[in-house]
Amino acid sequence: MTQFTVIAEDVRVFDATVRDGRMLLRSGDLPSALGWELKPEGLCRGDVCVPVRDVESLRVEDRLDLAAVAGALRRPVVVDNDAGIAAVALPAEERARALDALEAPQFTLPDLDGRVHDLAEWHGRKKLLLAFATW
Amino acid sequence: MIGVALDDSPDDVKPFTDEITFPVLLDAQHLTTELYAISNVPTVIWIDEEDRIARPNGVAYGTDTFKDFTGVEAEPHLDEIRRWVREGVVPIAREDARGAVGQLSDDEVRARLHFRIATEARRHGDEEAARRHFVQAAQLAPNDWTIRRASMPLVGDDPFGPAFFEFYEEWQRNGRPYHGLGPTLASG
Numbered sequence: 286m287t288q289f290t291v292i293a294e295d296v297r298v299f300d301a302t303v304r305d306g307r308m309l310l311r312s313g314d315l316p317s318a319l320g321w322e323l324k325p326e327g328l329c330r331g332d333v334c335v336p337v338r339d340v341e342s343l344r345v346e347d348r349l350d351l352a353a354v355a356g357a358l359r360r361p362v363v364v365d366n367d368a369g370i371a372a373v374a375l376p377a378e379e380r381a382r383a384l385d386a387l388e389a390p391q392f393t394l395p396d397l398d399g400r401v402h403d404l405a406e407w408h409g410r411k412k413l414l415l416a417f418a419t420w
Numbered sequence: 421m422i423g424v425a426l427d428d429s430p431d432d433v434k435p436f437t438d439e440i441t442f443p444v445l446l447d448a449q450h451l452t453t454e455l456y457a458i459s460n461v462p463t464v465i466w467i468d469e470e471d472r473i474a475r476p477n478g479v480a481y482g483t484d485t486f487k488d489f490t491g492v493e494a495e496p497h498l499d500e501i502r503r504w505v506r507e508g509v510v511p512i513a514r515e516d517a518r519g520a521v522g523q524l525s526d527d528e529v530r531a532r533l534h535f536r537i538a539t540e541a542r543r544h545g546d547e548e549a550a551r552r553h554f555v556q557a558a559q560l561a562p563n564d565w566t567i568r569r570a571s572m573p574l575v576g577d578d579p580f581g582p583a584f585f586e587f588y589e590e591w592q593r594n595g596r597p598y599h600g601l602g603p604t605l606a607s608g
Contacts, residue, residue, distance in 0.1 A: 361529050363533040368541050368544075372533035372540075385523070390456065396443055397425075411466070411469060417425060419433060420427070420570050
């Protein structure tokens with residue numbers, strides 16, 4: 286068992302095992318890692334379920350292969366077993382569709398004092414989103 | 421106005437925000453560069469009352485401080501903003517706005533994942549893994565400032581040193597790729 290950092294919507298640390306190059310999470314940790322859980326009907330978040338063709342390909346005994354689950358959710362993923370870090374992108378097609386439809390994607394980020402803000406706080410107002418950097 | 425700083429830590433940003441009255445958010449993991457296909461800074465995105473993108477990613481400045489370097493004047497874009505706020509006039513047709521940004525390629529998305537792993541590895545003190553993933557990110561998205569320029573201070577490269585000028589020339593040769601609209605030019 287080793288500590289693994291998973292960077293998805295949040296950055297979280299889990300106990301994980303690596304077997305045959307696959308990073309395996311406890312099944313119970315999947316919802317806090319990716320926001321989805323594995324049920325008999327597929328991968329589910331709330332009422333929404335994505336059917337999974339081959340559930341056994343996601344599972345190793347009582348554990349789940351993070352990269353395989355991300356793949357089933359159409360989320361690009363990079364796993365570094367040596368560094369103990371994995372990063373999972375947003376569902377690629379959903380993201381591309383929103384941008385194509387000119388829907389401003391929602392996000393939640395901290396301000397410089399650590400207070401968390403949601404883009405939705407400014408719903409009903411015109412906004413200029415300014416991406417900048419000091420580099 | 422909502423600022424999103426693509427910086428590694430609040431301490432990098434705070435020295436520059438003394439006079440700023442709008443909220444500034446910190447996006448150390450570059451989540452917004454994935455969501456909005458942002459490939460350089462500054463990028464300005466107009467978002468309307470209904471949370472639709474009125475004018476997608478564009479290069480724009482608040483002042484003419486960098487005008488000699490960038491060739492971009494602040495005023496024409498500021499005029500467009502004033503017309504939008506006062507009269508609701510958007511300077512780009514919706515059919516032109518759609519597709520103006522260009523979707524991130526699979527490689528550009530993977531580059532963001534490597535960048536995130538690299539910054540996290542750095543936080544863990546694993547410089548070797550950090551460097552490895554910064555290199556992979558740069559290979560996957562060679563023209564992306566939010567990857568290449570952003571990683572320079574994190575690997576100890578001088579942001580105005582040889583590594584930067586090498587990247588800058590490469591980006592010029594490749595036709596200055598950018599996910600978004602070109603700058604608003606002065607009319608007439």
